Amino acid sequence: MVCLTFAATKSAHACCAVAAGGVPVVNADQTVIIWWDKSNQIEHFIRKASFRGGGESIGFLVPTPSRPQLEESGDEAFRYLANITAPKRFAGGGFPLGCSVAAPSNSIQGVRLIEEKTVAGFDAVVLAADSGKELIEWLRQREYVFTPEAAAWAQPYLANGWYITAMKVTKDPDARSKSEVSASALRISFKTDRPIFPYREPDSRIDAERLGVGHRLLRIYFVAESRYEGRFSPALQWSGKTRYSQPLQKDQRTNLLQHLEMPESTGPSQAWLTECEDSWPYGKAPGDVTFTPSADQGKLTRDLSAVGKSFDPTLLALIGVFLARPLFRRRKIRHPEVR
Numbered sequence: 001m002v003c004l005t006f007a008a009t010k011s012a013h014a015c016c017a018v019a020a021g022g023v024p025v026v027n028a029d030q031t032v033i034i035w036w037d038k039s040n041q042i043e044h045f046i047r048k049a050s051f052r053g054g055g056e057s058i059g060f061l062v063p064t065p066s067r068p069q070l071e072e073s074g075d076e077a078f079r080y081l082a083n084i085t086a087p088k089r090f091a092g093g094g095f096p097l098g099c100s101v102a103a104p105s106n107s108i109q110g111v112r113l114i115e116e117k118t119v120a121g122f123d124a125v126v127l128a129a130d131s132g133k134e135l136i137e138w139l140r141q142r143e144y145v146f147t148p149e150a151a152a153w154a155q156p157y158l159a160n161g162w163y164i165t166a167m168k169v170t171k172d173p174d175a176r177s178k179s180e181v182s183a184s185a186l187r188i189s190f191k192t193d194r195p196i197f198p199y200r201e202p203d204s205r206i207d208a209e210r211l212g213v214g215h216r217l218l219r220i221y222f223v224a225e226s227r228y229e230g231r232f233s234p235a236l237q238w239s240g241k242t243r244y245s246q247p248l249q250k251d252q253r254t255n256l257l258q259h260l261e262m263p264e265s266t267g268p269s270q271a272w273l274t275e276c277e278d279s280w281p282y283g284k285a286p287g288d289v290t291f292t293p294s295a296d297q298g299k300l301t302r303d304l305s306a307v308g309k310s311f312d313p314t315l316l317a318l319i320g321v322f323l324a325r326p327l328f329r330r331r332k333i334r335h336p337e338v339r
Contacts, residue, residue, distance in 0.1 A: 031218075031220075033045075033220075033260070034223065041191055047186060059169070060167055061154070066192065069190070070120075071189070072261070073184075073185040074261050077259035078185070080255065084248075109134070110130035113127060122167040124167045126163055126164075128164075131155065132155035153201065194291070199285045200287065216280050217278070221274075222275075225268035225270065225271070226294075227297050240276040243276065243300070244274065245274040248273050
């Protein structure tokens with residue numbers, strides 16, 4: 001009997017960070033859902049956070065071009081989309097800073113606290129600041145632990161009037177000896193003239209090396225009115241590859257909105273799902289990824305060749321053995337004197 005085994009790819013959802021006491025924390029794999037409502041120019045950015053590294057609590061920063069709304073979203077949506085885009089021949093199985101527990105702090109001139117709330121297991125604050133230095137000082141007084149690169153990372157966003165959402169999640173007391181920290185899926189909704197994935201992050205190569213992490217996969221499920229593609233700039237293509245692109249059926253759209261805990265009236269009424277994968281390197285990126293309608297509006301479906309890494313390489317050898325056996329047996333019958 002020959003067994004064909006296809007291993008399902010395990011996705012975690014993480015951010016590069018440092019935890020309290022300088023313990024390194026980095027992004028592992030990350031999966032996000034971007035729902036783009038073009039008519040209202042609203043991006044719904046959904047991610048489920050998971051971190052690799054030590055420390056009792058971890059936090060991260062997310063830049064948005066307008067004031068965000070923060071809501072808990074459904075974890076089931078990630079599994080639902082994975083089932084939609086899986087090959088049909090078989091069933092397949094940001095910008096963080098570490099922090100300790102926050103304490104009330106004095107106000108810092110140049111930093112404005114816009115909102116503070118607890119959502120999806122996070123303690124979250126929405127901030128506006130005049131400079132990265134002032135932002136980091138505000139976070140420092142809240143007992144966040146961070147790298148010096150954080151201020152430089154934040155400065156381009158602040159210079160353009162963006163908001164910064166700082167979030168933290170604390171390990172469960174029973175899981176503090178484990179290296180992974182998780183929280184429920186979080187939805188960040190904001191106005192923007194073009195959908196964006198904040199790809200830039202502080203340089204985490206040293207922390208990744210300390211943790212022995214060399215590779216990670218970024219997966220983006222992008223929902224809009226048509227097929228979209230991502231680029232760093234008009235002249236610089238993003239390294240992500242489109243693996244699936246198909247219109248969502250009416251019932252699929254309804255089910256997905258229910259999983260995301262979003263109203264049925266959320267646009268577009270006729271939705272198109274595109275899935276992209278990127279071998280997201282640790283280090284400095286050339287910019288953030290923005291999405292625009294693709295020149296190629298053709299449909300694309302995954303097939304077995306898209307999951308080649310899950311294919312057992314011993315299968316070919318086994319097939320060869322089974323094909324060779326009848327030939328060998330016939331040869332023995334023709335030449336019985338051969339032992």
